[in-house]
Amino acid sequence: MTDKTNDLDAILQQVQSKQLSINDAKSQLKQFDDLGFAKIDLHRSQRQGFPEIIYGDGKSAEQIDDIIHSLKSNDQTILATRVSESKAQYVLARHPELSYHAQANIICTPIETITPSTHYAAIICAGTSDLPVAEEAALTAEVMGIAVKRFYDVGVSGIHRLFESIEDIRNSSVSVVVAGMEGALSSVVSGLVDHPVYAIPTSVGYGANLSGVTTLLAMLNGCAPGTSVLNIDNGFGGGYNAAQLIKMLEKD
Structure with a gap:
């Protein structure tokens, strides 16, 4: 993470040496961009290590477009979650250099x-x-700069599928376990690895699954230690937490 005091000193020195204009310095020191409907946090990467992330659900395509334009104007990495395909088509027509991943929205x-x-x-x-x-x-x-290995369709109803990849999973620095139904996979993984596990309950399941509530409660009551449970369907939160942990490991 960039030290804010060092940033300020560097900007002032550049102004003093005439390498940076006063207007450019003011632009760099601006903490947020007021778009009227949103105030875009331009210093979040300095405080938290990654720029503001756009939550697309409930925002119009035009609003998402304006926020992306603001972030791009300030050289920020772009990550917008929960963006429908119709909104994505509008946005990508205006920002063709970006990528859309339909399965993850x-x-x-x-x-x-x-x-x-x-x-x-x-x-x-x-x-x-x-x-x-x-x-x-x-x-x-991945957008936060973390290498990822995917191990998909390895649920407990066919547990042998998990064991085929268990050494690669053990060699990771953190596991994010995504499961619906009774959510048993997170306890199984936690009992097999020596690193933190982030468990994400999904809303996948029949009747009494209650849109993921039973999965959430099952994961919270898991017997294997070392597991932290995210909210229902919160893939973003699990990925973000995993990225923070690995960034801590790789600090100089």
Whole structure:
């Protein structure tokens, strides 16, 4: 993370040496961009290590477009979650250099342009129906500069599928486990690895699943230690937490 005091000193020195105009310095020191309907936090990367992320659900395509324009104007990495395909088409027509991942409903800076970390996160998904949440987690981590290995459709009803990849999972620095139904996969993984596990319950399941509430409660009551539970369908949160942990490991 950039030290704000050092940033300020550098900007003032550039102004003093006439390498930077006063107007450019004021632009760099501006903490947010007021768009009327939103105030875009331009210093979040200095405080938290990553720029403001756009939550697309409930925003119009035009609003998402304006926010992306603001972030791009300030050289920020773009990550917009929960963006429908129709909104994405509007946005990409105006920002064709960005990528849209339909399964995860994410618009972002192209993954291939981002240098990945040395440590990697394991994104583990119980079933195909959980893939949208798993991909939201995986892409969030990748946009934040984290190397990811995906282990999909390895739920407990066919536990041998998980064991085939268990050494690669053990060699990761953090696991994100995405599961619906009874959510048992997170306890199984936690009992097999020596690193933190982030469990994400999904709203996938029949009747008494209660849109993910039973999965959430099952994960919260899991017997294996080392598990932290995210909110229902919160792939973004799991990916973000995994990225923060790995960034801490890779600090100089």
